[in-house]
Amino acid sequence: MSKSTGQFYEQQALVFLQQQGLQLVQQNYSCRFGEIDLVMREQQTLVFVEVKFRRSSNFGGAAAAVTLSKQQKLSRTALCYLQSVGQQHCRFDVVAITEQPADICWIKNAFAGTVN
Template sequence: MSKSTGQFYEQQALVFLQQQGLQLLQQNYSCRFGEIDLVMREQQCLVFVEVKFRRSNSFGGAAAAVTQAKQQKLTRAASFYLQQAGQQHCRFDVVAITEQPADICWIKNAFAGTAN
């Protein structure tokens, strides 16, 4: 997948989440531990969002692409972000987007991390 394709679907996820009432704090947050696609706020909770796109649900679909290793990398990056922000309450969401059939699946609290 090209970088522009990834950016397109991250933007789709962002618009979707904003329609659900979340507020964008940072997009493509990057640190030495990894990158977080979207950092958002829902009321008093920081929400770290991983956006995954797949053309179809074959091979497990988009949500299955958030592997244990990816979760650990996200958790480390989020922990670093939380230290900088002085915030503690957070959750990890996944927005899985599938092209065929067209679908956006928002998985709240998709996995637990040590940053929680």
Template sequence: MTAQPTPQQRGNEAEDLALAYLQAAGLVLIARNWRCRLGEIDLIMQHHQTLVFVEVRYRRSARYGGAMASITPAKQRKLSLTAQYYLQRLSHTPPCRFDAVLIQGQQAPIWLQNIFF
């Protein structure tokens, strides 16, 4: 009998899938699991001239609202503060946006661009 993957393993697999999906769409990886004292950003990518902060959300099913429902206003605030901290380290501020890659069960990833401001 094979062991069930841990939540951390499932999260890593979802990020791997999201990364491959976005790279196939032409985005370039800048950083993965970028952390600071304020939080973590799953993927930071370049899309043409835009810096993209990507939140990857995996849910086994749509039960309890699914993957998108898990990006709560509190999570959005935390991502925004973390991104601001990241941007302070740069010599200039490029155009930016927040995207999400939603993965539910065995369905294909759903890429949502500009999910909040």
């Protein structure tokens, strides 16, 4: 998948989450541990969002692509972010987008990071 395709679907996820009432804090936060697609806020909670896109739901679909190693990498990156802003309370969500059939699936609290 090209970078522009990834950016397109991240933008789709951002619009979707904003329609659900979340506010954008930062897009594409990166540090030495990795990158977080979207950092959002829902009331007092920081929400770290991983956006995954797949053309079809074959082979487990987009959500299945957030493996344990990916979760650990996101958790380390989130800890780096939290230390820089001095906040504690957060959660990890996944927005899984499938092209065929067209679907956006928002998984709140998709996994427990080590920062909670």
